[in-house]
Amino acid sequence: MRNLLAFILGLFVVAILFRVDFFFYLLYLFFGIYFLSHIWLRRAIEGISCAREYQDRAFPGEKVTVTLQIQNRSLLPIPWLRIHDSAPIQLKAPSFFQSVASLLPRESLTLHYELDCRQRGYYHLGPLILRSGDLFGMRTYERRTCVSAPLLVYPRVVPLTAMRLPAQTPFGEIPTRQRIFEDPSRMVGVRAYQSGDSLRHIHWKTSATTGSLQVKRFEPAISIESQILLDLDRDTYSATRVATATELAIVTAASIAHYLTEKRQTVGLACNGVDPLVGLGQPVVLPARRGREHLMTILDALARVQSSREVMAFGDLLRQSRLHMRWGGTGIIIAADADDALFDGMVAMKRAGFHVLLVLVDPRTSYAATRERAKEVGIPTYLIWQESDLDVWR
Numbered sequence: 001m002r003n004l005l006a007f008i009l010g011l012f013v014v015a016i017l018f019r020v021d022f023f024f025y026l027l028y029l030f031f032g033i034y035f036l037s038h039i040w041l042r043r044a045i046e047g048i049s050c051a052r053e054y055q056d057r058a059f060p061g062e063k064v065t066v067t068l069q070i071q072n073r074s075l076l077p078i079p080w081l082r083i084h085d086s087a088p089i090q091l092k093a094p095s096f097f098q099s100v101a102s103l104l105p106r107e108s109l110t111l112h113y114e115l116d117c118r119q120r121g122y123y124h125l126g127p128l129i130l131r132s133g134d135l136f137g138m139r140t141y142e143r144r145t146c147v148s149a150p151l152l153v154y155p156r157v158v159p160l161t162a163m164r165l166p167a168q169t170p171f172g173e174i175p176t177r178q179r180i181f182e183d184p185s186r187m188v189g190v191r192a193y194q195s196g197d198s199l200r201h202i203h204w205k206t207s208a209t210t211g212s213l214q215v216k217r218f219e220p221a222i223s224i225e226s227q228i229l230l231d232l233d234r235d236t237y238s239a240t241r242v243a244t245a246t247e248l249a250i251v252t253a254a255s256i257a258h259y260l261t262e263k264r265q266t267v268g269l270a271c272n273g274v275d276p277l278v279g280l281g282q283p284v285v286l287p288a289r290r291g292r293e294h295l296m297t298i299l300d301a302l303a304r305v306q307s308s309r310e311v312m313a314f315g316d317l318l319r320q321s322r323l324h325m326r327w328g329g330t331g332i333i334i335a336a337d338a339d340d341a342l343f344d345g346m347v348a349m350k351r352a353g354f355h356v357l358l359v360l361v362d363p364r365t366s367y368a369a370t371r372e373r374a375k376e377v378g379i380p381t382y383l384i385w386q387e388s389d390l391d392v393w394r
Helices: 002-018 021-046 204-210 242-262 292-304 314-324 340-351 367-376 387-393
Strands: 048-053 063-072 078-086 096-103 108-116 121-125 128-133 140-145 149-153 169-175 182-192 214-223 225-230 266-271 284-289 330-335 355-360 381-383
Touching (some): 021 078, 021 128, 021 140, 048 128, 063 078, 063 096, 121 292, 204 214, 225 242, 242 266, 242 330, 242 387, 266 292, 266 314, 284 292, 284 314, 314 330, 314 340, 330 340, 340 355, 340 367, 367 381, 381 387
Parallel strands (some): 225 266, 225 330, 355 381
Antiparallel strands (some): 063 108, 078 096, 078 128, 128 140, 169 214, 266 284
């Protein structure tokens, strides 16, 4: 463009000196081209509307289709338009989508590209960059739009079917052969009335049919209110396995949360990892609740959270969590290894009336010795060294 301006000025000087009409015609022509391209392109590219449509949550292995809607809202045609959308390298290789098109006045364009959700994480798409110019290549304009668009890839969830958790609160939802409590919300039949039975449990309709008093039979059950306590302090993991082991810990937490939700139990999460939506040094704490919606909230947090060295000490997290757990609940501790400080925290939870289950994913010391030490204080312990080890609960 600077060369064109210099050429126009030179042509103007020549036209003034020689007074030749041809030079004036050329001067008018090139000045008109310069002026029109400046006004035309700026107004045309500002008149482009853009929208990015996609599913903002996915599970590992799924593909997400991103749709770009480009519309020229102006009355001016666009000779050429380069569309460049950025994406994280974990989702797309190369880490961008690019296309070139021309748009007539009021014309719309729809483009598609796919993201391969291979790795858990909290990602951002964009910015979307539009670049256009005139036919002569003398001037180009660039515009950034749709700057930030988040995408969550959940951790992998391994379906569990046979996980056993201790509990001692009456009126729960998981059937048990230990007939200590009967849950009045789960009727399984009737039986003949016996002395001492509550009148509130009489099944009057069946009694009228049989001619004798019949009493409702309830399914014996225990209740599990669990809090998943996840340690993502990088300093507690070995340097060679920190990436693998922390991801394994997150997969284990997600799988346990899914299992408990499917069993209609209440489950919460406390994690000392870094959540970009919470802030550095602040733990992720989700109170125990039940239901599919709450499970997705837990999976959202586990998709975002990352291991770090600048986190709350796991012992402090255990102490805080005890204050908000209901008596008789279960603390499911997922950590790299169990040192003396962690054992002190677990024993304190037991003394406070909670059950404890320990899952290790990267033990630096002898696992057999750790398991025996935990067994002495009544804490069941599991080693999950790789994802297939979760089969112990399948």
